[in-house]
Structure formats: C-alpha cells, structure tokens
Amino acid sequence: MVALFSIGFGSFKTHSNALIAQGANPTPQDMLFTVTGNIIDHSPGKITLSSGQNMEFDVQYDSKTEIQHQDGSPAKDSELKVGIEIQVKGLLTEAGDIIAKKIVIQANAGTSKK
Numbered sequence: 001m002v003a004l005f006s007i008g009f010g011s012f013k014t015h016s017n018a019l020i021a022q023g024a025n026p027t028p029q030d031m032l033f034t035v036t037g038n039i040i041d042h043s044p045g046k047i048t049l050s051s052g053q054n055m056e057f058d059v060q061y062d063s064k065t066e067i068q069h070q071d072g073s074p075a076k077d078s079e080l081k082v083g084i085e086i087q088v089k090g091l092l093t094e095a096g097d098i099i100a101k102k103i104v105i106q107a108n109a110g111t112s113k114k
Contacts, residue, residue, distance in 0.1 A: 033092035
C-alpha cells in the first residue's frame, strides 16, 4: 500500500497588527492543516499518522471531531484502526500536533460500514 502524502494550508483569521508584529507570519495555532496517511498507532482520543517519507503526526480528536467515510456517510471512532488510510483536517499546533476537526476514512481503507 502506498501512502498518499498531501499537506495543505487553508485560510486563517488574524488581526493585521498581529501579522506586523510577527513579520507577516501567522502563528501555528492559526493554521488549518490537511494530511493524508496511514494510522500506525491509536489510543482513545489520539492517533499517530504516517504520511510517508518518515513523516509522522500525532492527531488529537474528541467527540466534537467529525468522522466520516469518503462517501460522506458517518463513521465511528471505533473504525479508526491501525493500518487504515485517513485524511485529517484540523489545526496544527506549535508543538507539531494536529487537533482534528474532521477525519475522513479513505475508500481504499478496507473497513466495513456497520
């Protein structure tokens, strides 16, 4: 299985004064972040995701995180298992972790919907 690697940045909100003070660089807490990869470790509320090329991300999620299948149907956190491919959209923290707002189980993940 080949892990897809995509990193995207979305829009962010900040005051123009903050950009001037930071040399026009937004703080990491303000950055929306998207990554696709395989789950290599999972514990309640936390996933470790490998996006290939030795890049790993710790992903935090909770009951407010939207979890769904690629076709848009709802999914449960119990479907997040080691080895499956997911896409995570969330906030990138200063520590390099991702606070997930949305997790999408990819169609080729081989999970069955229950």
